[in-house]
Amino acid sequence: MKRTMIMAVALMLASPLAMAYQVTGPVVEVTDSKIVVKKGKENWELARDAGTKMTGDVKVGDKVTVEYKMTATSIEAKGGGKAKGKK
Structure with missing residues (x-):
């Protein structure tokens, strides 16, 4: 059972779409290295390259x-x- 769980987690980490998320809101700041998006009362800073x-x-x-x-x-x-x- 433990081995099965470890394999499932490994497959999820290896899959390019396994950990995809999204955030929507107005842009607070945008640079070559980051974008800051306001979601509710929080600013979400995401790296970009x-x-x-x-x-x-x-x-x-x-x-x-x-x-x-x-x-x-x-x-x-x-x-x-x-x-x-x-x-």
Whole structure:
């Protein structure tokens, strides 16, 4: 069971669409390296780079939808977990 769960998590992290999210709202700030979108009372700052696809000329005040992913860059096992099973 534990091995199955580990494989499922690994597949989700490996899939390019597995961790896709989006935020919609007015643009507060936009630079070459980030875009800040207001969602409710919070500002969401999202990094962007040369690989970020943009359609149209995005400027402060425009309403946009930003699709983004959260990707693990490193996972380190610390041990100490208790394996389930018979003694």
